[in-house]
Amino acid sequence: MRTLRNYLITAALCIFWLGIGIAQGNDQFQAYWVHEDVVKPSMVMQYETVCKELTDNMKKHNIQGLSVIVSNTVDNRYMWISPINTIADVDRPVFQTLSEKMGPENMTAMFNKMNKCYDVEHDYIIQMDKELTYMPDGITQTPVGQEYRKFHYYYYTPGNAAIVKEKALAIKKLFQSKGSKLHYRVYHSGFGNRGAYYMVAIAAKDAADYANKITENNTLMGPEWQSTFSDFMGSLIQYELVEGQMRPDMAYSPK
Structure with a gap:
């Protein structure tokens, strides 16, 4: 600062x-x-x-x-x-x-x-892309009682941007069609970032709750999920997973 x-x-x-x-x-x-x-x-x-x-x-x-x-x-x-x-x-x-x-x-x-x-x-x-974000109950960055986070970074070449977005939309459509309970927010890299990427943030109560959500979602989505996600991953140049947590004790909003 x-x-x-x-x-x-x-x-x-x-x-x-x-x-x-x-x-x-x-x-x-x-x-x-x-x-x-x-x-x-x-x-x-x-x-x-x-x-x-x-x-x-x-x-x-x-x-x-x-x-x-x-x-x-x-x-x-x-x-x-x-x-x-x-x-x-x-x-x-x-x-x-x-x-x-x-x-x-x-x-x-x-x-x-x-x-x-x-x-x-x-x-x-960074910019939240609401078209790609899947939160059918309403978009929020801070779901109540879910401070645990997994941040998924999907890197791609700028020349491949249109294809990557198309495949990301296919994932959201599959989530919608299955009525998935696994909600996520999608952010796009902007000024000051090194490289082009989408960052997908998933909230949970803790690591165990996150693992359960993933397992339940994979079962719900079935074989179609594997092919859709593999197709998306095939359009990327790098993937990174970061574990974190929200800190409401440091957050601030004026009265």
């Missing part, structure tokens, strides 16, 4: 000039800015303590202009995920306001403690 403001201003300019934008006015997509800290294993406890201090101060002063959910993965990556509607949203005076409320010396000291916890941070944009 130490270089966040300068990065976001640069990002906004790059998005504008390169024409890599957010699908404004299109109900199919919802864009998110993601700030990711790669935390040192020995500093996880200190990092989480400072993050909760940050969240507490945001709540105390009811800082406007930022709504964020937080997820961390088993390899100690912490992702702060905030919805954006326009390119201008990436340049928000959130921390300037917080500094004025809690005092610049106090905020600087807080962030100095946080900065010692990691050497690597990333900022990028």
